[in-house]
Amino acid sequence: xxxxxxxxxxVFNPRVFAxxxxxxxxxxxAMLSFxxxxxxxxLTDTSGPLTYTAGPFFxxxxxPILFLDTGPECFGSEQPCDDYALTVTLPSGYAAAHPNAxxxxxxxxxxxxxxxxxxxxxxxKIPRSDCNPxxxxxxxxxxxxxxxxxxxxxxxxxxxxxxxxxxxxxTLVVVPYTPxxxxxxxxxxLAPGSGSGGGTPGFGGPDPTQPGVPRYQNFYAPAGxxxxxxxxxxxIGFNPHSGRIMTMNLGPVWRITPPELLSPAKPECCEGxxxxxxxxxxxxxxxxxxxxxxxxGRTFVSxxxxxxxxMTATYGCRLLRLRPVAEQIMKLSARDLILLPLxxxxxx
Numbered sequence: 001x002x003x004x005x006x007x008x009x010x011v012f013n014p015r016v017f018a019x020x021x022x023x024x025x026x027x028x029x030a031m032l033s034f035x036x037x038x039x040x041x042x043l044t045d046t047s048g049p050l051t052y053t054a055g056p057f058f059x060x061x062x063x064p065i066l067f068l069d070t071g072p073e074c075f076g077s078e079q080p081c082d083d084y085a086l087t088v089t090l091p092s093g094y095a096a097a098h099p100n101a102x103x104x105x106x107x108x109x110x111x112x113x114x115x116x117x118x119x120x121x122x123x124x125k126i127p128r129s130d131c132n133p134x135x136x137x138x139x140x141x142x143x144x145x146x147x148x149x150x151x152x153x154x155x156x157x158x159x160x161x162x163x164x165x166x167x168x169x170x171t172l173v174v175v176p177y178t179p180x181x182x183x184x185x186x187x188x189x190l191a192p193g194s195g196s197g198g199g200t201p202g203f204g205g206p207d208p209t210q211p212g213v214p215r216y217q218n219f220y221a222p223a224g225x226x227x228x229x230x231x232x233x234x235x236i237g238f239n240p241h242s243g244r245i246m247t248m249n250l251g252p253v254w255r256i257t258p259p260e261l262l263s264p265a266k267p268e269c270c271e272g273x274x275x276x277x278x279x280x281x282x283x284x285x286x287x288x289x290x291x292x293x294x295x296x297g298r299t300f301v302s303x304x305x306x307x308x309x310x311m312t313a314t315y316g317c318r319l320l321r322l323r324p325v326a327e328q329i330m331k332l333s334a335r336d337l338i339l340l341p342l343x344x345x346x347x348x
Contacts, residue, residue: 036174036186040085043103043190045094054082055109055183057119057176064150069141072122072175082174083137086188088160089167100193100218102161105147105172108154109184117180120150121158122173136171144229145173162220219245219256219272226252227274237292237299245272246299248290252278253301 041050059080063073074081088103095101107121122145124136130143149156160170174184221227229250237246245256257273259266279301292299 036082036084039083040087041188042087042089043188044089045091045190045192047190049190050086050188052084052186053183054084054174054186055176055179056181057082057179057183058181059176060178061175062177063175064141070144071139071141072120072145072173073141074137074139074173074175080176081139082176082184084172084174084186085135086170086172087167088163088170088190090163090165092165095163095165098192099162101163102159102191102193103163104189104191105149105158105160105186106189107149107156107174107184107186109182111154112180112182114180116178117182118152118177119154119156119179119182119184120175120177121148121156121186122150122175123147123158123160124171124173126169126171135169136173139173146170150175150177161218217258217268219258219274221254222274225254225274226250226276226278227254233288235288235290237290238294239292239297239299240294241297246277246290246292248288248301251288251303252276253290253299254278 036052036054038052041052043050057080059077061072061074061079061081063069063079064071065073072081073079074083105121105123107119109117109119111117124131124143125146126136127134128136128143131139136143147158147160149158172186172188174186227247227249233249235248238244239246243258243261245258247254247256253276255275255277257275258268259270259272260268262273287303289302290299
């Protein structure tokens with residue numbers, strides 16, 4: 001007759017106990033291992049760069065969920081995120097004296113060998129009424145970040161701009177999208193826009209203005225418009241004939257006229273003119289795509305609707321809906337659409 005030993009009875013089961021220890025260890029790793037060090041910092045015009053580390057991360061948090069969320073889901077050990085409290089204090093008159101000032105936040109890590117690790121960076125300007133608590137240390141996916149860098153790049157780099165005088169507060173959120181047990185290193189740097197300071201030689205300095213030397217210019221979307229959304233897939237096209245820029249993010253299409261092309265013309269340092277030239281047909285969908293032909297200057301816009309696609313094209317300075325026959329051609333499966341050459345139908 002088989003005997004039931006005491007340590008195998010319901011009073012004490014070593015297998016159950018071992019499983020309990022493993023689960024407890026995993027929970028402790030998820031809750032405690034990734035705390036930012038230090039957990040907060042204050043950046044000023046004289047403080048120099050700030051740095052902190054977070055990790056190691058072992059539990060994946062693959063959010064935001066495509067088509068459902070506008071921001072990450074951060075809640076406890078099941079959806080872990082790391083938070084860092086950033087305070088920025090600038091003296092009176094700083095923003096006016098440094099109109100191009102910005103804050104560069106860079107996050108990097110050393111992959112443990114899998115080659116698949118991925119971490120994302122989100123920045124919330126706080127307090128925010130749509131977060132609970134209002135410092136956005138816990139989010140449910142409905143809160144879009146004010147600034148973010150969420151790609152597969154290493155490092156991930158986000159820019160806070162424009163800046164204001166006085167004290168502003170931010171929560172920096174690291175999301176371990178596909179972690180491999182790495183720790184991340186984050187640096188926070190003030191770029192005054194004058195080439196002096198900031199910690200890195202040349203960072204934040206003026207772009208070269210010599211003929212033939214490329215330079216960058218920032219155009220900021222009008223506040224409260226569909227052009228300002230940080231979600232979606234940003235597309236940009238340049239018309240070499242008109243000098244205008246076409247952009248598309250979630251769906252709406254915006255045209256930017258650089259200041260030197262306005263009438264009357266303005267200096268190049270001024271803001272460009274943003275105009276909503278959207279076609280309602282392609283304003284909503286699942287996969288916004290915009291492309292500008294460099295030969296003709298014509299811009300093509302398409303939007304995927306589950307298994308069908310709609311395409312529009314510019315003609316002259318207006319964005320027109322394709323003729324019905326063209327739409328029937330374009331209402332193909334996503335797989336067929338890839339094989340179909342670009343088609344533009346001009347109105348009679």
